[in-house]
Amino acid sequence: MEWQNGDFTLTDKRERVDLNTVYELLKDTYWASKRTRATVEKTVANSICFSMLFGDRQIGFARVVTDYAVFSYIADVIIHPEFRGKGLGKWMMKCIVEHPNIGKTQRLLQTRDAHDFYKKLGFAVSECMNIRPVER
16 A cells, blocks of 8 residues: 655555665664664564655655454654654554554554654553563
8 A cells, every 4th residue: 555645655565665774764763773684674574564755765664563353563663853743653653553454453562752642643551561582
């Protein structure tokens, strides 16, 4: 699928993912800074990926892991710093939660610092159990 918002395109076509750009965007985050490029490549290969494009330039990314029926985990939501504050993250999340393979599932995500942003999109803070992987 593809969506248009002025000069911006959002697509779920995996072949539009620029792995180098996604890796560069994620390495500056608190949640993915230790991922190798090979790990990022593996996450892309095993997720529904959303690429935000400005022309041919990838300026945003998100991915969803789902069973297509009951559960979806939204991860790695990021917009290039140069393009933040323009409503693009909100637009991207709206498209993701309305996507036909995701919209009827329970949607979960984790954040340490964007609670207000996600609350405005209908997400609620909840207590859940979590286990972290062992450092390797």
